[in-house]
Amino acid sequence: MSAELFDLLRNYLAHYGYWAVGLVLLLENAGLPVPGETILLLASFLAYSEHKLGLPYIILVGVCASTAGDNLGFAIGFYGGRPLLERYQKTLRIRSSVITRGEELFARYGSATIFVARFIAGMRIVAGPLAGVLRMPWRKFLLFNFLGAVVWVSVIAGVGYLFGKHWEGLVDLVEDANLAIAIVVVVLAALFWWRRRREKRS
Numbered sequence: 001m002s003a004e005l006f007d008l009l010r011n012y013l014a015h016y017g018y019w020a021v022g023l024v025l026l027l028e029n030a031g032l033p034v035p036g037e038t039i040l041l042l043a044s045f046l047a048y049s050e051h052k053l054g055l056p057y058i059i060l061v062g063v064c065a066s067t068a069g070d071n072l073g074f075a076i077g078f079y080g081g082r083p084l085l086e087r088y089q090k091t092l093r094i095r096s097s098v099i100t101r102g103e104e105l106f107a108r109y110g111s112a113t114i115f116v117a118r119f120i121a122g123m124r125i126v127a128g129p130l131a132g133v134l135r136m137p138w139r140k141f142l143l144f145n146f147l148g149a150v151v152w153v154s155v156i157a158g159v160g161y162l163f164g165k166h167w168e169g170l171v172d173l174v175e176d177a178n179l180a181i182a183i184v185v186v187v188l189a190a191l192f193w194w195r196r197r198r199e200k201r202s
Contacts, residue, residue: 013043014052021058022065025153029069031076031129033092036066037156044160055161062153063146070114070145073128078135085133098122102130111140115148124152 013020021043028036040062047053077085089099102123105113114136117127131141 013039013046017053018057018061021053022061025062025065026069026072028125029066029128029149030072031088031092031125033094033125036124040153040156041160044157048161055157059153059157062157063149066118066149066153067146070128070149071142074132074136074138074141074145077129077132079132080129082133085129088129094122094126098126099130102126103134106130106134106136111136111144114141114144115151118148118152 016023021039024034024039025036028034040058043053043058044055047055047058080088085099088094089096102113102117105116105123109116114127114131117123128145
């Protein structure tokens with residue numbers, strides 16, 4: 001991250017505080033490509049280094065905003081359907097491969113995809129609208145959406161706070177950690193699915 005962008009986001013957070021964290025995470029999870037993860041990391045870093053924000057409140061605001069944003073994205077996808085998804089994809093220049101990947105994950109892992117998607121670059125933005133387009137049952141969506149928000153926000157905020165001294169390499173570290181966590185979750189989901197299928201056969 002450039003020094004100019006760092007200072008810009010830092011001043012933004014210093015001025016608007018928790019409102020900035022909540023608004024950016026709400027918009028990102030609703031389907032807009034804004035730097036939610038970076039804002040969450042920076043807010044936690046400032047909680048460590050300058051004590052202007054409190055980590056528990058960052059997590060609380062982050063979970064609420066992420067959950068609400070995903071539900072907003074779900075509603076947009078549900079009522080707008082695939083035509084709206086296609087216009088949204090073109091307007092925001094979202095690659096077709098991201099949508100295709102999301103559909104494959106939903107087909108394979110169902111509702112658990114909402115949990116996994118938070119840790120996959122690009123998928124966090126499209127997961128809510130795509131779940132709505134694919135008509136996922138809302139109660140299942142709500143459950144996995146909330147659980148995913150709790151784990152993702154807690155992990156990212158915790159990393160930002162604990163490793164606040166090493167901001168330069170923190171963003172790259174989190175990207176690698178996201179990928180590793182996503183792989184572990186997918187493997188566990190596959191094992192769970194395979195075990196249940198085996199039990200049904202027996």
